[in-house]
Amino acid sequence: MQRARSTASLDDFGDDSFRDGLERLVVSVEREARLNERGRIGFEMQIVDLLVNRLQVEHWYRRHPEIDEQQIVAPLIGLGLPRTGSTALSCLLAEDPAVRSIRNWEAMKPCPPPETASELSDPRIAVAHRMVLKRQEMFPRKMAMLPSSATMPTECQTYMAYDFRSHLFQALWQVPSYADWLNHHADLVSTYRYVKRVLKLLQWRCPPYRWRLKNPSHIVFIDALQEVFPDARYWMTHRDIGKVIPSVADLYHELIRASSDDVDKTYLGALNSEWCERGMRKVIAFRDAGHEHRFFDVQFAAFQEDPFPILARLYDFLGEEFTPLARSRMAAWRRDTPRDRHGEHHYDAADFGLDVTRLRERFGFYSERFAVAI
Numbered sequence: 001m002q003r004a005r006s007t008a009s010l011d012d013f014g015d016d017s018f019r020d021g022l023e024r025l026v027v028s029v030e031r032e033a034r035l036n037e038r039g040r041i042g043f044e045m046q047i048v049d050l051l052v053n054r055l056q057v058e059h060w061y062r063r064h065p066e067i068d069e070q071q072i073v074a075p076l077i078g079l080g081l082p083r084t085g086s087t088a089l090s091c092l093l094a095e096d097p098a099v100r101s102i103r104n105w106e107a108m109k110p111c112p113p114p115e116t117a118s119e120l121s122d123p124r125i126a127v128a129h130r131m132v133l134k135r136q137e138m139f140p141r142k143m144a145m146l147p148s149s150a151t152m153p154t155e156c157q158t159y160m161a162y163d164f165r166s167h168l169f170q171a172l173w174q175v176p177s178y179a180d181w182l183n184h185h186a187d188l189v190s191t192y193r194y195v196k197r198v199l200k201l202l203q204w205r206c207p208p209y210r211w212r213l214k215n216p217s218h219i220v221f222i223d224a225l226q227e228v229f230p231d232a233r234y235w236m237t238h239r240d241i242g243k244v245i246p247s248v249a250d251l252y253h254e255l256i257r258a259s260s261d262d263v264d265k266t267y268l269g270a271l272n273s274e275w276c277e278r279g280m281r282k283v284i285a286f287r288d289a290g291h292e293h294r295f296f297d298v299q300f301a302a303f304q305e306d307p308f309p310i311l312a313r314l315y316d317f318l319g320e321e322f323t324p325l326a327r328s329r330m331a332a333w334r335r336d337t338p339r340d341r342h343g344e345h346h347y348d349a350a351d352f353g354l355d356v357t358r359l360r361e362r363f364g365f366y367s368e369r370f371a372v373a374i
Helices: 002-008 018-032 037-063 065-069 086-094 104-108 123-138 140-145 157-161 167-172 176-184 189-204 216-228 241-256 265-294 300-305 307-318 324-336 356-362 364-370
Strands: 076-080 212-214 233-238 295-299
Touching (some): 018 037, 018 176, 037 065, 037 189, 065 189, 076 086, 076 216, 086 212, 086 233, 086 307, 086 324, 104 157, 140 241, 157 167, 157 189, 167 241, 189 216, 216 265, 233 265, 233 300, 233 307, 241 265, 265 295, 265 356, 265 364, 295 300, 307 324, 356 364
Parallel strands (some): 076 233
């Protein structure tokens, strides 16, 4: 924390909600992550960067307390299982100029908050672009799994990480004790309040104010999400679980092996099976508790074949106009962003101790509820 203070020349982190998660994460990394030298350096840099960003957010709020008067109204939030087409759908939705998403460059450095006059020429875009290119050179296989660009929308994970309660950490490092605490015991109300705090900062000088957010792991924390965003509406993407779990385990492996030479693939298969099941049971219970009308469901196969009828129905669900401009921009994005532009993603469930037949049996409650094709 002292290094972050020195780097930012600031010393106010705001409330102390982040300290518990930070302490648990550091202990878990030290005891369990089996980091190599690059991993140890990268871990320290990542933590310092998150703390610096938090310091800067608080600095802007102290200088401009009026930021807190901003309202985040009825955001549309994507959640559900990972590896189900949610990134592509969020990218299409972000093409509508009437809405706002978290862009990669804003996730990397939200301060100073963007301004409408310079948001397309902000120097952070070029910095983020160079980082994306560097990662592509270092990890070409990852780009086939999770394509990225400086300006495309990204998940809420990074802003959740400012409170040190985020699936970002279990995806980057082997931290089983931290992951168990996060997925089973942690209270994320403070986390979502901090996400809202950053969103207010981002929209303060840079509208529009209709937010399109996305993070699959929200399903695990849906009750805390509801407390902070009580008027949110949701979309959920669905796909054969026999493809989802091995794919996300393989993505975790690709991320973690950058910092460790000793990766337990069986652990990654078990971790992702467990949190996905827990999260799906929680979100189904939430829907059944009087919130079904707030959800819009998307089947992966139908979306891949032709997303536009689905998008039209989604706009009807929202009570918003699907304008010709939004449609044309989305069509251009889809044309210019072929699904396999970085190559195909291949994986083997058995590498992660997974049996596809048993996975489908375990998640039968999910497949039956949402009529997921196998």
